[in-house]
Amino acid sequence: MQFRAVKGMNDILPDAVGRWHRLEAAFRRVVESYGFGELRTPVVEPTELFVRSIGEVTDVVQKEMYSFEHHKDRLTLRPELTASAVRAYVQHKVNSKEPVSRWYYIAPMYRAERPQRGRYRQFYQAGCELYGDAGPASDAEMIDMLVSLYTELGIPDLKVCIHSLGGPGSRAKYREALLEYLRPRKDELTELSQERMEKNPLRILDSKSEKDQAVVENAPRILDCLEEEDLAHWDELKRHLDALGMQYEVDPKLVRGLDYYTRTLFEIKSDAGNLGAQNTLVGGGRYDGLVKRLGGADVPAIGFAMGLERILLAMPETDDTPSPPCFFAPLGEAAISAALVHAKQLRLAGVRTEVDSRGNSLKSMLRRANGLGVRHCVVIGESELEEGRAQLKDLAKSETVEVKLSALVARLQSLMTSEDEA
């Protein structure tokens, strides 16, 4: 019987990891330049934390959580990080240490969904959470930061969608208006949406069914129901985005499936990389009530999360293979030993070096060096070793020169570093 990775959970082999490094490095550089600092939290949290923050009737909580019992604890593999971040924020009383906190994370999340392109059971998210700033300027800055990041990564065809759910007051008002509109049309909705009417009527808005969309077409709009302060926040957000020169669309059907959102919601999409149905690169929004709901002070917050696998699919192909190492092809045990000694010195001098110690034929060692794209290869055989020399072969030029072993390290070091600069 052959073991294989659990369904929906993937290995990332070294030849594929270069893209991940490039993405993660760009993300860190950009968000750190905006003042965000990294947060690391446990993979496992109390189940109740996610139920309370994400919402009892959401799909994530009802059918996608990896939950288990350990002794008497009910625990869950985190399906997202906002809940954990808020838990940490409250637990460490961070709001009494600093008025504004900017946190980011890059970490694996777990959702027991059926996997498909751009959606996996263990998947990686990078995200930011910003606490203590209720103003729409921070919303606009965050959205703009994301566009900068994706532009830097070379992702084309970005589509920024924004919307506002308003605060609890606006939302309750809208819910009534929407239900009033939908009730007489209930029979025209899909079965699924009829169920949604009871639990979460807003979700009917972003149904992909044409049947539902036809009904929803002329439904009242959230934006028309916003209370004064929510409307002011919304208008100011758009002004800031305009000032930043941002292209965006107002999407009145953008509602998102997590209960904690208030006011600003946003998504950035791209169809680059054949993302298919999973073309949302990042989703986020404001969650002003969540810190309080989890037992903290009344601290406003906004955040987003992006799925790294999707970003990777959308990123253009680039050569992320590392530059080839310096290579030793020693013949015989004594030569292998000498190679280890000299290679170590090179590494200490900062030169990436590989020794082929398989004891194979010279031909196969050179073939491998060639496969690795090696430029400088050191051949040490019995006769050279006796005379304290080595052959230094330039595979690109097909030239070989003899070098004293005592001068080898300095010689290679200068060759490799001068190429790095070139």
Next chain:
RNA sequence: GUGGGUGUAGCUCAGUGGUAGAGCACUGGAUUGUGGCUCCGGUUGUCGCGGGUUCGAUCCCCGUCACUCACCCCA
């Protein structure tokens, strides 16, 4: 959870009711110890698994599992 597609060599894939194939990769040699290009040779398979039909099944039928795409939902 529901539906569709696909399972043949390490990878990409042909193929036929009658003993299993190509390209790439890997490897040996041509060149006792010198790569790439070329030429010659070699290794690799329970044709996903189980059952049925058949003299005979990788091929047809049924079931099952895996992968994959889509729905739902989300990143």
